Amino acid sequence: MIPYARQSIDDADLAAVVEVLRSEYLTQGPTVPRFERAVAQRCGARFAVAACNATAALHLACLALGVGPGDRVWTSPNSFVASANCALYCGAEIDFVDIDPRTYALSTQALRAKLERAERAGEIPKVVIAVDFAGQPCDAAGIAALRDRYGFRIIEDAAHAIGALYRGEPVGNGRYADVTVFSFHPVKIITTAEGGMALSNDAELAGRMALLRSHGVTRDAARMEERSHDPWEYEQVELGFNYRMTEVEAALGLAQLARIETFLERRRALAARYDRDLAGMPLVLPYQIPDARSAYHLYPIRVGPAARIDRRGLYGALRERGIVTNVHYIPIHTQPYYRALGFAPGAFPVAEAYYREALSLPLYYGLTDEQQSEVVAAVADALG
Ligand SMILES: *Cc1c(COP(=O)(O)O)cnc(C)c1O
Secondary structure, eight states: OBOSOOOOOOHHHHHHHHHHHTSSOSSSSSHHHHHHHHHHHHHTOSEEEEESSHHHHHHHHHHHTTOOTTOEEEEOSSSOTHHHHHHHHTTOEEEEOOBOTTTOSBOHHHHHHHHHHHHHHTOOOSEEEEEOGGGOOOOHHHHHHHHHHHOOEEEEEOTTOTTOEETTEETTSOSSOSEEEEEOOTTSSSOOSSOEEEEESOHHHHHHHHHHHBTTEEOOGGGOSOOOOOTTOOEEOSOOOBOOOOHHHHHHHHHHHTTHHHHHHHHHHHHHHHHHHHTTSSSBOOOOOTTEEOOOSOEEEEOOTTSSSOHHHHHHHHHHTTBOOBOSOOOGGGSHHHHHTTOOTTSSHHHHHHHHHEEEEOOOTTOOHHHHHHHHHHHHHHHO
């Protein structure tokens, strides 16, 4: 079987995990802060807050930005449901902005048009959550220009994109986004099993995320009301959560981070070979935005009307040869939960048209040249 994604765990990863398991701290020790500093440094951000997964980190980001009942949050319908659910956790209203037909990421043009309508209605969103789809950076500068004009805040859902470059700088450096969120789920670029991280250059936002990650409880005397300063003193000053990352996960994360360049190189080489070997077939291959380097979390192709079989047919033909592809994504607004909120199919036609033809081919560090040849041959045979 060739899956669409798979983690890579080597002996150094195993050793790092075992070392922490034998140490004093399994949680709330020194390893999580080390992992936070390492990711922040690599991405050029001032602060990083690790969490038990990216979904929790997105929730913390929304809360830190003050998202609550009565607020509006907009995101891309072509994403995992977590990109929208985080706003609903806060009691806010969610809405979507249709995608760009070439990059499949939130369309800046559609965002501009929607903001113009929203301004007339007095309904400007508090936060826009832009997704770095497939590992390719979103149009961060274009979205930030609209932010400056309309006054919303930006969360970059970079679950796919640790290691990606935008205009020569690492995604996560906070030049455009208020908060950037990474995921370390096993299918992503590096893994901690479950895990996520929120990066920001704003000390107050980072402080709020760290506080809410751990029950809203502080031991910082400056934040406490009671001035006795007894050594056991802690105070709950907000209603927070337990969204902490464990030391074990952070140790794996540090070991994986040490391998990230190798991971990215292999993913980029595999993507370049798909680009070459699939060229000329009746498919739409991923489009590269200029002045960016994708982290290639996914290699999404479109099986359009020019092909002899449709997307369902290609999925089935590959499956028969032991190649398991996947589809990214079923548009969020068409999910039953979102339909019950009032969204209807047809509302975001570019995302829906893309979904009908989309298929993500196997792409991961451990995919061998021979396995990739099998995938290419199977696609060629199926398209006949
Ligand atoms: C994977 C993913 C998430 C959620 O990440 P978890 O770490 O699994 O919670 C959020 N957004 C996008 C775009 C993702 O791909």
